[in-house]
Amino acid sequence: MKREQAGNWSSEFRRAIEETGLADDIKRCMSCGKCSGVCPVARVSPTYNPRQIIREVLLGNDERILQSEEIWRCFWCANCLGNCPMEIKYPLLMLALRYYALESGAGKKYVSKLFRFVQNAYQDAVTFQPLKPQRLDQIRAMRSSIGLAPLRIVSDKGKEEYRKLYDMFGTLEWIKRIEAIPEVPVTFSFEPGKLLLDNATGHAHHNKEKGE
Amino acid sequence: MAYELNKPSLIDRERVAKLPTPSKIFLFISCTGSIEYPGTEKSVKEIAKKLDIELVESADQTCCTGYMLTCNAMNPQLALAATARNLSIPESMGLDVAAFCNGCYAYLRELKHLIHSNPNFHAVADQAMRALGREFHGHVNVYHVQELWYRQLDRIKSMVERPLTGLRIAAHYGCHYLVNKDVAIDDFNYPTFIEEIYIALGATPVFYNERRACCGYSVGRGFTHREETVLPHLAIKMGSAAEAGVQLMTTTCPGCNVALDREQPALRKMGVNVNIPVIDISQLIAFALGTPIDLLCFQANTTPVLPVLERFL
Amino acid sequence: MDIINKDVLVIGGGIAGMQAALDLAASGCQVVIAEKEQCLGGHVKDYTCLFPDLSDGSALVAQKIARIKTYSNITVQLATEVSDLEAVSGGFKATLTNNGKAKTRDFGAVIFAVGYSNFDGTKYGEYGYGRYPGVITGIEFEQNIEKVLERPIKSAVFIKCVGARDRSKGMPYCSKVCCMYTAKQAKELKRAHPDADVYVTYMDIRANFKNGEEFVRSAMEEERVCYIRGRVAKVFPKNDRLTVRCEDTLMGVPFELETDLVVLATAMVPLKSTNALVSKVGGKVDDNGFINSLPLAESSNPMEVAKGVYYAGACAFPCDVRESLNQGSAAAAGVISYLQVSGRP
Numbered sequence: 001m002k003r004e005q006a007g008n009w010s011s012e013f014r015r016a017i018e019e020t021g022l023a024d025d026i027k028r029c030m031s032c033g034k035c036s037g038v039c040p041v042a043r044v045s046p047t048y049n050p051r052q053i054i055r056e057v058l059l060g061n062d063e064r065i066l067q068s069e070e071i072w073r074c075f076w077c078a079n080c081l082g083n084c085p086m087e088i089k090y091p092l093l094m095l096a097l098r099y100y101a102l103e104s105g106a107g108k109k110y111v112s113k114l115f116r117f118v119q120n121a122y123q124d125a126v127t128f129q130p131l132k133p134q135r136l137d138q139i140r141a142m143r144s145s146i147g148l149a150p151l152r153i154v155s156d157k158g159k160e161e162y163r164k165l166y167d168m169f170g171t172l173e174w175i176k177r178i179e180a181i182p183e184v185p186v187t188f189s190f191e192p193g194k195l196l197l198d199n200a201t202g203h204a205h206h207n208k209e210k211g212e
Numbered sequence: 213m214a215y216e217l218n219k220p221s222l223i224d225r226e227r228v229a230k231l232p233t234p235s236k237i238f239l240f241i242s243c244t245g246s247i248e249y250p251g252t253e254k255s256v257k258e259i260a261k262k263l264d265i266e267l268v269e270s271a272d273q274t275c276c277t278g279y280m281l282t283c284n285a286m287n288p289q290l291a292l293a294a295t296a297r298n299l300s301i302p303e304s305m306g307l308d309v310a311a312f313c314n315g316c317y318a319y320l321r322e323l324k325h326l327i328h329s330n331p332n333f334h335a336v337a338d339q340a341m342r343a344l345g346r347e348f349h350g351h352v353n354v355y356h357v358q359e360l361w362y363r364q365l366d367r368i369k370s371m372v373e374r375p376l377t378g379l380r381i382a383a384h385y386g387c388h389y390l391v392n393k394d395v396a397i398d399d400f401n402y403p404t405f406i407e408e409i410y411i412a413l414g415a416t417p418v419f420y421n422e423r424r425a426c427c428g429y430s431v432g433r434g435f436t437h438r439e440e441t442v443l444p445h446l447a448i449k450m451g452s453a454a455e456a457g458v459q460l461m462t463t464t465c466p467g468c469n470v471a472l473d474r475e476q477p478a479l480r481k482m483g484v485n486v487n488i489p490v491i492d493i494s495q496l497i498a499f500a501l502g503t504p505i506d507l508l509c510f511q512a513n514t515t516p517v518l519p520v521l522e523r524f525l
Numbered sequence: 526m527d528i529i530n531k532d533v534l535v536i537g538g539g540i541a542g543m544q545a546a547l548d549l550a551a552s553g554c555q556v557v558i559a560e561k562e563q564c565l566g567g568h569v570k571d572y573t574c575l576f577p578d579l580s581d582g583s584a585l586v587a588q589k590i591a592r593i594k595t596y597s598n599i600t601v602q603l604a605t606e607v608s609d610l611e612a613v614s615g616g617f618k619a620t621l622t623n624n625g626k627a628k629t630r631d632f633g634a635v636i637f638a639v640g641y642s643n644f645d646g647t648k649y650g651e652y653g654y655g656r657y658p659g660v661i662t663g664i665e666f667e668q669n670i671e672k673v674l675e676r677p678i679k680s681a682v683f684i685k686c687v688g689a690r691d692r693s694k695g696m697p698y699c700s701k702v703c704c705m706y707t708a709k710q711a712k713e714l715k716r717a718h719p720d721a722d723v724y725v726t727y728m729d730i731r732a733n734f735k736n737g738e739e740f741v742r743s744a745m746e747e748e749r750v751c752y753i754r755g756r757v758a759k760v761f762p763k764n765d766r767l768t769v770r771c772e773d774t775l776m777g778v779p780f781e782l783e784t785d786l787v788v789l790a791t792a793m794v795p796l797k798s799t800n801a802l803v804s805k806v807g808g809k810v811d812d813n814g815f816i817n818s819l820p821l822a823e824s825s826n827p828m829e830v831a832k833g834v835y836y837a838g839a840c841a842f843p844c845d846v847r848e849s850l851n852q853g854s855a856a857a858a859g860v861i862s863y864l865q866v867s868g869r870p
Binding site: 045111128143170174175 | 241243244246247250251253254270271272273274275277279280281282283284285286287288289290293294297326330332333336339340343344387388390391393400401424425426428430431432433435436437440441442444445448506507508509511512
C-alpha cells in the first residue's frame, strides 16, 4: 500500500465541508467506531467504513474521499447518528461530500438516473409519478375504488409556484451543469480487509477481498 | 422470542402525554404513498374519522422534495424553498401537520430546522417566500400519524372489532422517525411502542434480530446500488424475520413498504425463504377497527396480504 | 459555645466520610456521621478486590469502622438523612431525620461526603441491559462477585464508557476509574476461567494511577485479556448466547462476536439530592451535578465549598479509593484549621 503523504492533505477541504453548514459537528468525532460497528452497509461492503471516512475528512484527504466509490454507498439509515455519542449527523456529511464530488464529475452516474424524476416534477410538482399509461390506469383504478381522487394532482397554483421555485434557484440549469461536467470514474479508495474471529479456536483469520 | 415487553421500556411517557389529540390537523400527502399504496392514505383517513380528527388537505401542497434532495439530484436551495412553501400552507391555516411517511416527516422537520438554525439557509427560504408572496415563520409542528395513533391507543383499543389474536407481527420502525431524538417518543435502538399497539389490537409481537435494520431504499440506493448492497442487506433482514416466524410486518413509511414488500421475489431468487406481507401500520389499525377490506386496497401489495389477514374477517 | 468546640457534621459514612471523621476525632473534634443506609461503608464495603494491589475493600471498611468505634467523640447515626441544612451565625443548623423522627442540631462545620450513584444502563437500548439475560453492570459484577465468577462461561465482553464520554444520552465526562476496575474484573474473570475468551472493548485506556499502566498491561500480556479498540455498537441475543457488534478501529474492521457475559462499566454519577442540600449553605454544583469547590486561589483548603463547608470523595467527581481517603483527610484538615481560626479571639 502506497504511503500517504500528509503534505497532500488539504485543510481547505475540511473547512469547505464544515462551512456547508451540514457537517461542522464532525470535529467532535472520537473515532470510537460505534458507527462502523452498527453500519449495515459496512456489513455488506467491506471497504465502506464511516469512522474512516470521517477521519479522512478531518485530515483533509480530499483526493481519496472525493473520487471514492465508498461515499456513494451510505443508505442514510442513520444508525450511526442514532448511536453516535457525539450525535454527529453523518448522513448530512454524506450529502455534503456527494455534492462536492459531483462538482468534479465524480459519482455522476449515481445521480444521472435520478435527474429525470426532478425534471418531471417541473411539470406536475410530484415525484415518482409513473409515466407508463398502464401503470397510471392501474393506480387510477385502485384509488377510485377506495373513494380517493384517481390521481393526486397538485393545483395549478401549486404547480406554478413550484415551477417558479425551480426557475428562481435554477434547478434545471443546475442539473444540466452537473450533466455537462466530464465524468471522473470512482474507485474503491479504502483498503479492503475482513477480520474473522473464529470463536471455537480463538484464532483470527485475515480474509482480504478486493472491492465488494 | 417474546422476551421484551415486560422489561423496562424506553418510551418517553412525558413526551407521549404532550402529543396533541387534535380535532383538526393538516394531512401532508406523500408522493410515494399516494401512488404505490393508496390504501395507506385511505386508512389514515378512516382512523382519523374514528378518532374525530378532521384532516385538511391542500392541492397546493407539492412533493416534500426530501427524497430527491438526499439523492443529490437537485440543488439544496430548491428543497429549502419548497419546504418553507409547503409548511406555509398549514401555517396560514393555523394548523399543525401530520405526515404518514417517515421520509416526509423527517425531511420537513430537518429542512425546517436547517432554515431556522443557519442564516444562509434562512436567506434562501426568505427569498423564496417573498417571491411567492407567502410567509413562513416556523410556527408549525410536524407530527407523524404513528405517534398520534399511539397517543390515543386506549381509545383505539376500545374500538377494536377484529382482534388479531395469534397473529405474529413484527414492526419495521424504519429510520427517519426515531432518529429525531429531540421529539421521538421512543428509543432509537430499542423501541417498543408499536409492539404496544400490536398488543392493544390483540396480536403477538415478534422481536427478530434484524428488526432495526434499514429498508435500504432511503436515498435512492435502490436505484444506484441495488445488487451491490441493498439486496444483500435485505436478504439478511428479511431472512431474520422469516426465521423468527414473522407472519406480517408493518411499516410507517411508503418508501420502506416498497422496499420490503416489492423486493421479496428478488430475495426468493437469492435463496431467502421469505413470504411476509408488509402493510402500513395505519392499514393494520384500520383493519382491526373493522374498516371494510376493500377500502384497504391490499391489491397494491406485491406480497399477498389477504392470505394472512382473511382469517380475522 | 466557641466555634472551636462546636460539633462537625459529616454527611455520608462511606470511606471518605469515615476518614474525615477519624482525622477530626483524633484532633479532638466532636463528630457526627449521618449515614442514610443501615450501615457504614458506602460502596467500598462491597468491593472485595481493589485495583491495583488487589487488596480487600470490605476489610478496609471494617478497619475504619473498628477505629471509629474506639473514639467516643464520633457519634454514628445510621439510617439518618440530613433533611435540612441552614447556615446561621456561628455555624449551621442541620435537621437529621431517622425513621420519620427529625431532630435539629447545631454544628460548626459540615463535610459533604455523600458519594455517588451509577448511570442507569437501561438508557442504552442498544446494549439490552435489563432486557437480555447475561448483560450486567460493573457494580453488579462487584456486588455479586462470587456468583459471577462461578458461572461457567466460554466468553465475556467488557464494555467501557457506558454513560460516560457521551454527549448524546450519557454524561460528557470521563468516569476515571472504569479503565482500572474493568482491567481488574477482566483479570478476575480470566483467572476463574482460564480457557474463556475475555475481551475489553475501549476507546482509550486511562491508567493514571501508581502501578496503573503496569496493571493494565499485565492484564493484556500475562492474563491474555484481549483489548479491542472500539465502542460496542450493539448487543443482542442469538443462539441462546449474546452477540456483540463492534468495530476494531485499529484494524478498521467491523465484526460480530458471540459471548456469554457482557459487563457494562457504567459511569459514576452524582446524587440528585446533593444540589438542593449544598445550595442551602452557599455551595454550588457544576452542570453535571457534582459539587464544585471554591476556585483554588480563593480558598485556604482545596476541599472548601463555602465558608465552613467542605467536601470529600466522589460527590465532587469520580475518584478511586485512595483518592477518597486523601480527600477525607484533606477535608478534615480544612475543618480543623477553619474551627481554630474562627475560634480565635
